[in-house]
Amino acid sequence: MQVPPPGPKARKIIEKDSQFLATTTKTLPLAVRRAKGSVVEDVDGNRYIDFTCGIAVTNLGHVNDEIREAVEAQLADMWHMAGTDFYYQVQVDLAETLARLTPGDFRKKVFFTNSGTESIEAGIKLARWNRPGKQFLAFLNGFHGRTMGSLALTSSKGVQRERFFPLMPGGNLVPYSYCYRCPYRLTYPDCDIWCAQVIEDQYLRKVVPPSELAGLVFEPVQGEGGYVVPPPGWTEEIARIAKEHDILLIADEVQTGLGRTGRMFAVEHAGVAPDAVAIAKGLGSGLPIGALVFNADLDFGVSGAHSNTFGGNPLACASALATLRILEEQNLPDRAARLGERMHGRLEELKEDWPLMGDNRGLGLMRATEFVKEGGGKEPAVKERDAILKEALRRGLILLPSGTSVIRYIPALTIEEDLFEVGMDILADSIRVVSKAS
């Protein structure tokens, strides 16, 4: 580290940003100059280890050389031709690969988008297109995006919805499976996964009859809601309910997908094959691309029912194809599983000394700690969480918050082992410093 962030050059950018850019979700004063692999350099010459991947996007490291070469080759040929209106090789090749990699032994089709929220919108439209019912079931504390359809299914923070009503009608939210803070004050496994059963037992009987429902949209692990991992059996039960009542099962794998959790898709941990899988974030390794991959029987089949301009952009498709090839060739989901176990071990050791660490959880390299005040009451330690984020940045580790008082750890699946360990050391030091001060 050269200067404590933000240094003088960063401060200038931050000032101009606040003058000209809309307010969004920026949490840390980091102005990036360049990034390579798992190392990010800021405009003042500080170098950091990246445990964020630009919010779970650059999962194969920043400026991955093989991906760069694939994009440069495409750049020389064609940048744009409207993949929804014309035909080209890289788009059909990517669709074929996604159809093969997503769970489910049935014929699939792909609709290309430019973001996660747009993939969810496509799922919403596909469900309404195919079912007489027009309502949706989704989960409290979930995040599916901020456009008006997705927003009706999103509720990880009140600020996302406030002043934006009326939302799309038909978004019915039920409690998620959050064992650390069970909404029913039950304990797994004695609970018999009541949080899933209650859907059939109460909601479908009394709130929204299955005939009114088009789709059930869920995250296999809640991302923005605080990296909440359901217990074994929950996803299977959700899938059973959807199937039994003929409701389209739409898995939002925007954050969990593409190897992050130790499997190519997180639903594979439960052996579930959804009717549609929403993807984005890591697909293009940083070039904007998303996709909805769905059972081919559900295709719109009518020209103009759903389309866009930029979906399947050739550069983004080339990046995505290279990303998927590397993920498979290097068996990166397995590596994520292995490194994730190691990370969990280190976090659990640390937790023995620091009660601020309420809960360590996650799958693969999608991990997090929920920070709580001392005293056993699980009161969210928001200030302390924020202080750890700042302390880590000052020491050269980039982290992101999640949920109310959670920090997520999402390094690249390709991170070098020594960098990974140094990152964990900085994290441990930052937690120690803030714990001692609190």
Ligand SMILES: Cc1ncc(COP(=O)(O)O)c(C=O)c1O
């Ligand atoms: C699970 C999930 N779904 C959807 C989205 C929305 O993606 P985007 O920000 O690309 O619209 C996100 C973004 O964080 C997400 O985590």
